[in-house]
Amino acid sequence: MPQIHRERVLRAATSSFLTRGYRSSVDEIARRAGVAKQTVYQHFPSKDELFKEVARDLTRRVLIELDAGPRDLRAGLMRVARAYRKRVLGAQGIATLRTVLPEVPRFPALARALYAGGAGALVSRLAAYLSRAMGAGKLRRDDPELAAEIFLGMLVGHDRLKRLFGVGCDEKEARRTARIVDCFLRAYAP
Amino acid sequence: MPQIHRERVLRAATSSFLTRGYRSSVDEIARRAGVAKQTVYQHFPSKDELFKEVARDLTRRVLIELDAGPRDLRAGLMRVARAYRKRVLGAQGIATLRTVLPEVPRFPALARALYAGGAGALVSRLAAYLSRAMGAGKLRRDDPELAAEIFLGMLVGHDRLKRLFGVGCDEKEARRTARIVDCFLRAYAP
């Protein structure tokens, strides 16, 4: 009999951690998974390890396909912008931060790995993309890494803060995204 | 005999919540304050209320004086930028977010108030400041509120994310601030 229930437990744990943070009890996770508590411990040695596994899954989800973008720079950036905003500002992206951040001091090495595998990796790819655009004369030449971080910062920085505090955003999403991308393009016009 | 120990409790609770989050026990707070547990409950009806009080104090600290800035726009923005980065990216600013954010779902009304009294108020003031600069022809005319949010976003957005995950920033602070401010000025040049 193969290990059938690992996935069920992981899914239940994810949803539970996302709504109640590390507070979620193992009993509750087992109940949500429709599984005995003992089964949870058959697959994961401790609550901490289960949590880490969930956190790894969650932070990987902000990564975005970036290759084979359209020729047009603005169209390419718009595609990234829409995708990143959707992932990061969506209910799950916000809940992920609320869940993971308070545990950072307890798992410093894991936290650095989470950043590197998620947002950090995106910065690297985006920097490479911007660097090519700079080489092609479509953008002013400057540190591409900084440009990437500035772009992502203006794209979601303040909206993320608002949503983390439970404050909604009124403006229409599509329009806002476009205005920010145009703002970036003006700042880095050749 | 006046209520001497309220402040001691508040300070101890602040430092305790900042390091261990809501996990901190009332016993520990009392111990840190050098005070009996009962004294804590004489001043605050419950741990939740004590926590709320601490959260209110903490989030007020991101507000920045903005009036009577220098005539020169760039100098004025640099002043805001330095002050905001220092508050938001400093160890205490980061710890504040790690402490407060996970509790947002439990205290939604409080959370909105915290945002409004801290970062939200700053956005309003900054928008007014930028609006004046637009009127004086020093900046391109555009929605000042959006401009303020974009400015703050590019200023701290990605660096805050990094620090929240415990990832340090290598570049020299002063230089980075200046580059971001210049980037904003280019984007909003008349």
Place this chain on the structure above:
DNA sequence: GACATGCTAGACTCCCCAGTCTAGTTCGGT
């Protein structure tokens, strides 16, 4: 001196939870 108030030490109740243990069930492989 009498009294109220702010405080102290520490015990105590009640509840929750991580992790373990027991005893039994289901099911696939051989």
Place this chain on the structure above:
DNA sequence: ACCGAACTAGACTGGGGAGTCTAGCATGTC
């Protein structure tokens, strides 16, 4: 038919924490 692996329900242990209670101490006021 039998074994072993995955699973179940539920009891149990040990620890910790919120909030209460008691008994007493210190100090300022009348």
